[in-house]
Amino acid sequence: MTWLKREFHLNEFQYAAIEKLHREYTDSCDEHCRAIQEAMQTRNALRRARPIDSAAVAAEEQRVHELSTRCETVLSRHLEQVAALMSPEDGRCYLETVRPLVDQFRHTGAPDLGLTGGHPRQGH
Numbered sequence: 363m364t365w366l367k368r369e370f371h372l373n374e375f376q377y378a379a380i381e382k383l384h385r386e387y388t389d390s391c392d393e394h395c396r397a398i399q400e401a402m403q404t405r406n407a408l409r410r411a412r413p414i415d416s417a418a419v420a421a422e423e424q425r426v427h428e429l430s431t432r433c434e435t436v437l438s439r440h441l442e443q444v445a446a447l448m449s450p451e452d453g454r455c456y457l458e459t460v461r462p463l464v465d466q467f468r469h470t471g472a473p474d475l476g477l478t479g480g481h482p483r484q485g486h
Contacts, residue, residue, distance in 0.1 A: 394433040
């Protein structure tokens with residue numbers, strides 16, 4: 363979280379609170395990603411099956427969509443919570459920095475926005 367602390371001028375209280383939010387979020391994010399990956403695997407298996415059961419494929423597509431939407435909603439809420447712990451200007455800059463990164467996520471695990479490294483990067 364070094365880059366986050368430095369880039370967004372976090373004091374010790376903000377830093378500790380954001381670190382706590384991140385730890386709590388990572389567990390729920392991992393669970394969301396696991397469920398999404400399982401649904402995608404099921405959908406893909408249904409697509410490969412012969413004969414194709416169109417209704418089952420459509421139902422699993424809907425499940426993938428619903429799980430992805432839930433994940434993205436929770437992620438957005440998390441980012442807003444993190445930004446709220448910063449000054450208004452730093453919070454705005456934070457959201458402008460991380461939102462484009464999270465748009466690239468593929469639900470393969472909790473995002474790594476560089477909270478443990480030197481700069482933000484894709485990892486979700």
